[in-house]
Amino acid sequence: MYHIIDMTISRIKPRKYRNCPTQGYDSKKEHKRAVDLKLLERVGQISDLKEQVKFHFHTLAYASGRKIFYVADFTYTEDHHYIVEDVKSPITANNPAYKIKKALMKYFHNIDIIET
Numbered sequence: 001m002y003h004i005i006d007m008t009i010s011r012i013k014p015r016k017y018r019n020c021p022t023q024g025y026d027s028k029k030e031h032k033r034a035v036d037l038k039l040l041e042r043v044g045q046i047s048d049l050k051e052q053v054k055f056h057f058h059t060l061a062y063a064s065g066r067k068i069f070y071v072a073d074f075t076y077t078e079d080h081h082y083i084v085e086d087v088k089s090p091i092t093a094n095n096p097a098y099k100i101k102k103a104l105m106k107y108f109h110n111i112d113i114i115e116t
Helices: 028-042 096-109
Strands: 002-005 008-011 047-061 067-078 081-086 113-115
Touching: 028 047, 028 067, 047 096, 067 096
Parallel strands: 081 113
Antiparallel strands: 002 008, 047 067, 067 081
């Protein structure tokens, strides 16, 4: 597939994990999970559903001075427990950067990420 930008032709780079964005979500799987969670919130099984929540690791910084953070797909409360959930395929669950951020979430925030 080609795209014309400023009178030059450039090739559109395919998505990194070949996922298909759906209705504002990064993948069909994430969209389906969002629909399911919104239904659970509507019937009262979960509460305080939020999407794309950013968690900072303030004590860490790159040499450039940038903060390190993790963005969870969903957070919500279920049975008085705070849940952080991320929709992952087997490929993205094994991504080294994600594994590090998952460990940092446990270390700095004492939060276990649930992968769906």
